[in-house]
Structure formats: C-alpha cells, structure tokens
Amino acid sequence: MTARFWAGLDIGGSKTLAVLCDERGEVVAEAVRPTPATEGGESILDIAAGLVRSFGVTPAGIGVGAAGVVDPNTGTVLATGDSFTGWAGTAINAGLSARLGVPARAENDVRAFLLGEAAGLRNALGVTLGTGVGGALLVDGRLLRGRGAGEIGHVGAFGDEPCSCGQRGHLEAYASGRSLSRRYAARTGASLTAQEIAAAAEAGDAVAAAVYEEAGRHLGSAVAQAGGLLGLDLAILGGSVVASWPLLEKAVLRALEAQPLLSGTPVRIRLSRLGSRAVALGAVRLVRE
C-alpha cells in the first residue's frame, strides 16, 4: 500500500502555517510563510498552495483553518476582520483543489483549533484569546457549525466597553489583546501591547494586573454560562493572551467556582497542548472526517 499523507493549513492574519501528517496523524513536515493578507484571496491561496507543494508529496486531502467567518459547506470566506483585504468571498475549497488537484475542506480557524485540541473528547468549549476572542463548541462529538455558533467573544453584558462588533459590554471588549491595550491606555495614557502590559503586571503595576484580572473574571463568567447551557464541563483555552495565564488564572477559576454547573462542579480549564500547530492539526482532522 502506498503511504498516504494529509496536509493541514492554518491561514491567519499574519502567517500561514502548513503541516504534513502521516496516516497516524504524526507531523512529518512543517512550513510557514507570512500571509499576504492585504493582497487578496488569490494571493493568499497561492502562498498556501506553495507551502503544500514544498512538501514534495501529494496529500490525499487538505484541511484548512482560516481566519474569518467560513461557510463550512463550501469553504467560502463570508466575512473577515480588518487585517484582511479581499479575503471575504474567496472560495477556499475550490481554489486549493484547482491549484493542487486534491480535495480541500476549510473551516473557521477557532473551530479547527477545537477539533485539534479536543481529539478524543466528545464535549468541549474552545476559546481563543488573541487580537479578538473566538469560540467553538464540540457537543456530543460534533462541532456546532451554525453561523455564529460558539461566538463567546460577543456575548455578555459586562459593562459599557465598546466591542469590535459595534455593541457594548461583550467579553471581547475586555479579554482580547486589543481590549487589554485599550483598557490600560484609558487608565494610564500609556500605549502598550497586551504582552507589555503583562510584563508590567509581573513587575508590580497594579493597573496592569487589574485589567488582566477583569478580563479573567469576565472570561470565567462567560465560560461558566456557556458550559451550563450546553452541558460542557471542559473549556480549552488558546491564543496569545493565554500566554499570560498566571495573570488570568485566579480570576477565571474564582468566577467558575462561583457559577458551578448543575452537577455542582465548575467547568474545568485546560490550556492548549498543541500550541502553534493546533489549528493546522485540527484542519487535518477536518479533512479526514
């Protein structure tokens, strides 16, 4: 029997990562390039296809986790954040199949993240905290694929902070990297990245610690409510902001303990185990489904 391989792509706003997996799901090759996010969908697909070609073998299929709202049936990008130009409207499945001659299947990147991280599980909530806050739901072994399903970043009425969606008080308005920067600047006048604020908090800056504490409190509350509604007792967290987990942990756990599930136990938290490969590995699972 000829060996079969599967490719997984993570197309993000700054970089595109490709992995090649063997039949057992082990990564046998990996490649990364900057995403030409402002050069339009065809350029983005050219780069993605080039990464797969660089592996030198034809995979049996290509899975894609892509930033933005992606139609799970057709793999067409329906909407994107402001880091992309011309990505909305791109037919990922058809475009990659045409370039590489094998089936391709695309899904939103947070959903792919959860597919990767939750391998072997039947129920889990996935939350990514980066530039924005994304979410995905695995219920009874199935990823919920309705439009907007899992958008935990845009629930909650935590206050008056403006959210990227145009409404106010959502989780993302407190817990995204951008929001941490905005909240810190509002109180201090200083313009720092979320990472720099974390470093300041570790060095004893009380305002920096407070914006993380607030993010953690609202994150815990949103996770507790989502878990309670859907019967999910595990949340898997990923994204750049989670690198500062020690600054979030106490507040998250306190909020979860204050709002336990009906069973009496709080939702458990697990941090990403696959790191930068989570989306690409989830995409491999997607195309093998």
Ligand SMILES: [Zn+2]
């Ligand atoms: Zn919102």
